Amino acid sequence: MSAEDFTKAASRLCTACGMCCDGTMFQIVKLQPGDNPAELGRLGLKIRSRDGEFHMEQPCAALKELSCTVYAMRPTRCRLFHCQQLRRVESGEAAEHEALAVIVAAREWVGRVRDLIVQNGLREDGQALLDRFERVMSTPVDATLEPELAVAREALDQAMRKLRLVINREFRPPPLAK
Ligand code: SF4
Ligand code: SF4
Numbered sequence: 001m002s003a004e005d006f007t008k009a010a011s012r013l014c015t016a017c018g019m020c021c022d023g024t025m026f027q028i029v030k031l032q033p034g035d036n037p038a039e040l041g042r043l044g045l046k047i048r049s050r051d052g053e054f055h056m057e058q059p060c061a062a063l064k065e066l067s068c069t070v071y072a073m074r075p076t077r078c079r080l081f082h083c084q085q086l087r088r089v090e091s092g093e094a095a096e097h098e099a100l101a102v103i104v105a106a107r108e109w110v111g112r113v114r115d116l117i118v119q120n121g122l123r124e125d126g127q128a129l130l131d132r133f134e135r136v137m138s139t140p141v142d143a144t145l146e147p148e149l150a151v152a153r154e155a156l157d158q159a160m161r162k163l164r165l166v167i168n169r170e171f172r173p174p175p176l177a178k
Contacts, residue, residue, distance in 0.1 A: 001092060009096045010086050017103045018066040020081060023059035023128035024110050025167055030055045032076040043070045058128050083171040102170050109163040116156035120149070133160050 001009070019025050031037055031047070031054040041047040046057040062070040068078070085102055088094035094102075113129060120136045127135075136156065143150035 001090060006090045009089055010082075013085065013089070013096065013099055013103060015066045016100060017085075017107065018063055019103075019106065019110065019167070019171065020083060021058065021060045021063040021068065021078075022066075023130075024163075025083075025171060026058050027128040027130055028055040028057055029060075029075060029077050035075045039073070040070075040075060043073060045070070045075075059126065082173065084173055085171060087173065106163070106166050106170065109159065109166055112159045113156065113163050116152060116159055119152045120156055 028048075031040070035054070037047045037049070037054040040056065044061045046061055047054055048057060049055075056075065060068075062068055062074070068074055082090070085094070085099040089096055089099050110129065113133065114124070117129075117132050117136055118124065122132055122136050125132070133156070136153070141150045141153050
């Protein structure tokens with residue numbers, strides 16, 4: 001696949017996915033030397049500092065309808081990040097339609113986890129998926145007193161395990177975290 005064809009395929013796949021920007025895969029993205037925290041903050045990104053290092057919080061404020069609205073100015077790690085699906089398409093290991101099918105299936109698991117988090121009593125609040133999951137799971141449930149909630153909690157735990165497996169196996173590249 002030529003570089004031009006890959007760029008077009010990646011654009012189509014990423015605008016059907018968004019999982020490395022919407023708080024599904026990452027809670028934060030660390031800024032790198034060369035990134036300008038003040039400028040990125042002015043663009044609306046949620047820039048925070050901790051121990052002298054800057055990061056931006058996810059879900060990313062620049063993601064609108066699965067597209068990056070600051071694409072030309074996006075941080076270094078965003079530029080460098082290619083998930084496993086993109087890598088497979090680029091190398092010819094997978095066709096674009098195969099990668100799209102994996103993305104669609106993964107997003108179904110994301111939807112299931114989101115629905116189950118709400119069923120477990122935590123309404124949508126714009127935080128990263130893992131943060132929301134951990135907040136739900138940190139509240140103990142007595143299955144004797146709240147049997148229905150215990151069932152919903154177990155279903156959420158199972159769905160999140162499955163989603164993590166899918167993300168680790170199909171998306172997260174081993175050598176570089178975003
Ligand atoms: S996880 Fe991969 S396909 Fe999805 S938006 Fe990120 S780079 Fe694109
Ligand atoms: S700046 Fe753009 S590419 Fe980076 S996380 Fe935000 S939406 Fe995604």
